[in-house]
Amino acid sequence: MNHPVNTAKLLETFYQLYPGDGRSPEIYFAPGRVNLIGEHTDYNNGYVFPCALTYGTYLLVRRTNRPVLHFATTNFSFRKDIPLDQIGEKVGNEWVNYPLGVINQFVQRGVVLNGMEMLFSGTVPNGAGLSSSASIEMAMAVAINEMYRAGFPMVELALIGQRAENEFVGMNCGIMDQFASGLGKENAALFLNCDTLQYELVPIDLKEYRLVISNTNKRRGLTDSKYNERRSECDRAVEYISRKKKIEHLSQLSYQEFESLQDAIPEPAVRQRARHVISENQRVLEAVLALKSGDLKQFGQLMNESHNSLRDDYEVTGKELDTLVREAGKIEGVLGSRMTGAGFGGCTVSIVHKNMTDTFIRQVGKNYEKATRLKPDFYLPDIGGGAGKLQ
Numbered sequence: 001m002n003h004p005v006n007t008a009k010l011l012e013t014f015y016q017l018y019p020g021d022g023r024s025p026e027i028y029f030a031p032g033r034v035n036l037i038g039e040h041t042d043y044n045n046g047y048v049f050p051c052a053l054t055y056g057t058y059l060l061v062r063r064t065n066r067p068v069l070h071f072a073t074t075n076f077s078f079r080k081d082i083p084l085d086q087i088g089e090k091v092g093n094e095w096v097n098y099p100l101g102v103i104n105q106f107v108q109r110g111v112v113l114n115g116m117e118m119l120f121s122g123t124v125p126n127g128a129g130l131s132s133s134a135s136i137e138m139a140m141a142v143a144i145n146e147m148y149r150a151g152f153p154m155v156e157l158a159l160i161g162q163r164a165e166n167e168f169v170g171m172n173c174g175i176m177d178q179f180a181s182g183l184g185k186e187n188a189a190l191f192l193n194c195d196t197l198q199y200e201l202v203p204i205d206l207k208e209y210r211l212v213i214s215n216t217n218k219r220r221g222l223t224d225s226k227y228n229e230r231r232s233e234c235d236r237a238v239e240y241i242s243r244k245k246k247i248e249h250l251s252q253l254s255y256q257e258f259e260s261l262q263d264a265i266p267e268p269a270v271r272q273r274a275r276h277v278i279s280e281n282q283r284v285l286e287a288v289l290a291l292k293s294g295d296l297k298q299f300g301q302l303m304n305e306s307h308n309s310l311r312d313d314y315e316v317t318g319k320e321l322d323t324l325v326r327e328a329g330k331i332e333g334v335l336g337s338r339m340t341g342a343g344f345g346g347c348t349v350s351i352v353h354k355n356m357t358d359t360f361i362r363q364v365g366k367n368y369e370k371a372t373r374l375k376p377d378f379y380l381p382d383i384g385g386g387a388g389k390l391q
Contacts, residue, residue: 007059007390009123010074013026014060019070023062024115025093026147030138030387032124032131033180034349035340036189036211036281037306038284038316042174044234044277045195046251050176051204052184052383057122057135058256061143063100064115069103071096073120084113090168099140101168104146105160113148115142125215130347131153131171131342134177142182145179146389152385155197158182163391184386188231196250204383209296209335212352214328216376217322218345226316227342229342230273237274240265242307250277269315276313280306300336300351304329306372307348316343323371324348327364329357 007027008042011353014025043328049246067084073095080096087103099120101156110228120139123130140158144150152160161178165171175197180190225351233249241247245257246265253261258278283302290298307325317325325348328337333353340349352360361378368376 005121008275009226010058010119013074013121014062014117014119017265018070020062020117025060025062025318026143026181027151027334027390028059028061028139028146028388029056029390030059030141030142030147030181031137031384032135033177033184034130034211034347034381035176036349037287037303037338038280039310039338039340039343040230040278040307040316041251041284042176042194042276043172043231045249046193046277046281048174048176048192048194049182049183049189049202049284049287051189051193051383052180052308052386053124053130053381055123055125055379055381056181057120057132058125058386058390059139059143060119060121063146063147064117066113066115069113070102070115070117071099072118073118073122075120075122084115095136097169098164099135101164102137103115103144103162103167105307106141106148106150109150109152109160111144111148111150111249112210113144119148125135125379130213131181133165133171134161134173134181135387137164138178138181142387142389146237146388147275154182157387172231176284177309180386181278182387183357184384186385187277189291189383191284195249201217201289204291205294207296207349208354209351210354210357211383212350212357213326213340213379213381213383214350215379216324216345216347216368216372217374217376218318218320218372226344230314230316233270233273236267237265237270238265240267240270241274250274251281252309255279272315273315276309279309279313283309296335296351300334303336303338310339310343314343319342320345320368320372320374323368324364324376327367327371328352328360331360331363331365332359341362354390 158178333356337350
């Protein structure tokens with residue numbers, strides 16, 4: 001895989017931070033991800049369809065004989081040295097809690113650690129909804145798994161990353177982000193059943209099209225509170241429906257079953273939330289079939305329908321995301337566009353004809369800025385491979 005970062009420069013920074021004994025650090029990489037379709041279905045045990053990106057987190061790490069973990073990053077000024085006997089303690093709301101939570105999971109599984117000098121460097125735009133946190137967790141997980149010969153399979157490493165985020169960081173995320181970062185493959189998307197963790201790598205041939213990710217650059221203050229609110233609304237929908245038909249989670253229902261049972265939900269908003277989840281699962285299944293048969297036009301149409309559902313039924317989009325999607329739809333050569341990630345800001349993902357990429361960036365950027373007074377950023381990622389050791 002072509003890595004867009006100069007690792008020689010990272011090595012230079014590492015040696016400045018940790019002069020040490022001249023031994024080279026090991027270098028690991030874990031990608032961020034974009035979810036092509038299947039949003040807010042993962043914590044409802046449904047289907048998702050993400051792919052790994054060539055953006056991600058690099059980790060340079062060297063073992064030492066001192067009982068201390070040294071954390072530094074090129075992305076923030078905050079650095080921390082943590083004695084090995086204090087790794088169960090959270091450090092405020094700092095970035096080090098993501099790798100620290102992962103380390104803690106390995107210790108709980110009986111892995112005995114030495115001290116380590118670590119330098120993280122992320123190319124995933126922070127707070128954009130492209131999963132910078134999962135890429136940090138997975139870089140740390142593959143590094144420890146390899147360096148300490150822990151022998152866990154990649155699926156288990158993804159679960160370790162998720163548990164670190166749920167239990168240590170305190171963010172109630174589903175499994176999708178860590179799974180995509182760990183098990184992604186170049187030029188393929190990951191069709192994942194979040195209930196059974198069965199997955200299939202589906203080759204992606206975008207032909208003369210490419211992915212364009214557009215970042216609203218809106219500060220996302222609402223995300224966590226609204227995310228938890230939506231989760232509890234989904235739980236209420238399950239309770240209501242279970243009075244007529246016993247279910248554990250919404251994704252056990254087909255759309256036809258939901259239509260016959262939806263009157264069991266007395267709260268209109270809760271009914272809408274359930275409708276989104278169940279219809280979105282159906283769209284993922286249809287999108288996978290469309291991609292397998294090479295029908296990119298149909299795939300794009302399903303992306304548009306997904307965004308409409310997230311806007312109208314799940315109500316997690318907001319003016320900025322809606323503006324980006326609306327403006328994308330006006331450009332010739334755009335097959336589909338939708339919000340990706342938790343919502344209320346973050347990014348959209350669009351499938352754009354390669355000849356129209358410059359026009360897309362220019363026109364969508366200009367019209368978005370006019371409508372919102374925010375300047376968007378655009379990324380042109382390739383679909384990359386999963387987490388692993390570089391050298």
